[in-house]
Amino acid sequence: MAGLARLELSPEEVETYTAQLGSILAHADDIAGLDLGGLEPMAHPFDIENVFRPDTVTPSLERDELLSQAPDVERNRFKVGRILGEAP
Amino acid sequence: MTESASKIASDVRSGARTAASTVKESLDAIAARDAELHAFLYVDDLGARAAAIVVDAAIEAGRDPGPLAGVPLALKDNLCVRGVATTCGSKILNGWKPPYTATVIERLVAAGAIPIGKTNLDEFAMGSSTENSAFGPSRNPHDTSKVPGGSSGGSAVAVAAGYVPVSLGSDTGGSIRQPAAFCGLVGYKPTYGHVSRYGLVAFSSSLDQIGPFANTVGDAALISTVICGHDPADSTSLRDGYPDLMGALERGVAGLRVGLCSDLLDGADDEIVAQVRAAAQVLEAAGAEIIDIAIPELRLGLSAYYLLAPAEASSNLARYDGVRFGLRVERDDVAAMNVATRTAGFGAEVKRRIMLGTYALSAGYYDAYYGQAQKTRRLITNALDNAYASVDVLLGATTPTTAFGFGDKVADPMSMYLSDLFTIPTNLAGHPAISVPFGVGATGMPIGVQILAPGRKDDLLFQVGAVLEKGAPA
């Protein structure tokens, strides 16, 4: 799970988190056992639909301002180390 | 600063006082006491003084700077202001200066308000005490051995300590109302979609909502009138149906049906239950009808919340990867750099929630956890809608206890999470709620009572809140 979240945990942390997550998930047993078959899962508080913007150009950022916050830049691009593996 | 925001604004607009002197007063108060209380992570001394000059110049030129003219304002440090470092209480942002400003802040500045600085919070708004801030906790001005509550603790302290009359927080599961109750303030979570989230660093997108802290219900209404409104930059922003909050202040509660909700009381300390009942009596005396009501589904909110919010957070916080902004811990390859950066940059609670959320969404567990939590969210919302068929508003406690001491709940996350029990259901439903100070407990710590209303009926909160404010114990 830590790998999927790109986190590294020490053995002690694994132990603590495992116990803590266990107790949180145990609390969640109160809903895990409910029969909620007929209910529509709720992703949004309100049932609004179809929110659009028009296809018109708005100003982009000044590149210098954008790149000024980057940890590493080369040739006006964000620089990173070696990428292992292609995008999925 | 003892004056209300509305008094300051009317004095500045009439020329009875200047924005510059108001800002100076605010900065002086911060300088005098904030080393101890630690409400602020950053005080924008120069920026605030410059903004005050602009407001005063407008007045002098005969222009009206707006309904919040010269009102000093504190901002939770998960709100973006262009060019001002935003930390979210985390090491991972590492001095990041956003290249843009949040919609709410643009609205406030356009109304003449003056941002004074950025306030402390639990890292990424995850927590109930500010103890999860990477920069150390804030202290409760009523008793500095106590937490101010969280996650918007710094913004609560900034008002409670008299630095500023109003401030902004964000409320995902109670992060405005709980610190408001702990610090003796009015804290309001608007209907989801009433305040634009554009420029609020997301914790849990479908639950987050920006709202104010104020000393009075009237000030909360005043600032909310400015920050509420449709924003095309936020797809979840509601287009219409914004009630008149200022007009609600004098409306009274005669004939209003108030549901005294046992599921917003059971488990609270006796002294808190007693104050909620006293509040009910105040309302009854003012002509409201008090109806006892049980909504047992609300009890399930905690579990649903602690699956949904971490799930969304695990995804929202993926972008802190060391590539485009913020902290980077250099490693040979990008994946290792991501891991090293996130491991060094995030604190324990954030990691815990990312892990929990990743787990809740992962293959094989989605239906049992995330899916079931989404259905529970519907169940709770339906139960609230059902209750609102027989009552107009619900009344209960904001928190089960008054402000607790530092370290009391750090070791056991579940005990910390339980302090959100009464505030969570409204976030799940997207409904509005307000916490209004009402009396104090045995140790002299403030107590808050909570009013809940159906979605888009935020005016009812101000109607009831104004009556409670007048009837609160001295």
Added chain:
Amino acid sequence: MNGYETIIGLEVHCELKTATKLFCGCPNMFGDEPNTNCCPVCVGLPGSLPVLNERAVEFAIRIGLALNCEVRWSNFHRKNYFYPDMPKDFQISQYDLPLNSNGTLELPDGTVIGITRAHMEEDTGKSTHLGGSGRIHGADSSLIDYNRSGVPLVEIVSEPDMRSGAQARAYVAELRAILVAVGATDGRMEEGSMRVDANVSVRKPGEPFGTRCEIKNLNSLRSLQRAIEFEALRQVDALESGERIIQETRHWDEQAGRTGSMRSKEEANDYRYFPEPDLVPLAPSDAWIEQIRSALPALPKERRARLLALVDKSDSATIDLVATVVDRELDDLVIEAVASGAPAQLAVTRAANELDAGGVLPSTASFAATCQMEAAGALSATQAKAVLAALVDEPNADPKELASRLGFEQLSEDSLGATIEEVIGANADEWSRYVGGDDKLAQFFIGKVMAATKGKANGKAVIAELQARRN
């Protein structure tokens, strides 16, 4: 193939031709200075929020309707994975409720390919790899440009209904023609505005589907077909030598002409899809869908049918010519030219072979007049082609005038007759054999007459004269 058949399903990503990106107002533009078409939304800065581009939705619906899909209530999901060209470390895509599903695409030969879905999603940024060969493997570091990040895509997923590389190629060609016809994309495969991934497996007919491999990096119709043919043979060879096929992603190497394994992922993917909380559902109304449907232009299939009806032939050479004309969007010109008197077969042939769709086209009147002159024998085929080429510089010129300027003065019937008489006189033996029924000698006489007239004689007129004298 040793009795195996190839099973192919394709995933085609198509960039939509909107003015702005899918969720922000940054320009949707190629080739600009790096990181200049970027804003908080498309670089995934904290606090930014997406808002859906209405025109992108309209384009996606056009695609769905053109592919006979059901267009339905849908929503967006987050597909969570870490990758540096993906600024939020999740991609906003559609998951179990795509906008378009259950469609079909009919190939020119009538074969129907099922369309599983055509959903909307956002594109990623672009990485340049430094050091090594410039490829991702062996590079020391990478540079990222987010101009492409957030560009609207529609991913069109076919059923595994194709059975050969050639058929897959025909599918992509037809799909591309449809997407271009509805105005949703410019369809430039080489520039990456259309990207194809192929899922390939092999089986003995009647057996269940074999294990499939996904081939990436197919950026032309030619490489698509070659890659599939290579991969199918590779899999058959592997199975025949007793190996098992491993489900994996493979990379097409155009130079080497082979697919290679890309397995270097250090972790299994679990995308943890969940509904994007920052966007609301997309529920196109019936009225909107019908409005888009009624505004759809004629699709390639319909346009080909229209031309074939004009030509009134259905041999495979004519079908190919008609397909070329439609593919190059020359069908309107041909139809108008035919309406003003040009013979259909000739107009189609000349349009398919002589006109440059990307360049300057002759006016309808000039094109029609040239075809008419050729049909009437006033221009030889060679001369007609030369006139059409000259019309590129002067699209509205009178072909008669051009012909005379080019020195194509028409041989009068009398002088042609005299030349033919001379040729017959000089080749009496051949002539008597021709008159005796040796038709192959027509060619001989045409050649002689052409040589004598330095190519100015019209072939048809020569044949007519020869026929007249033979009888």
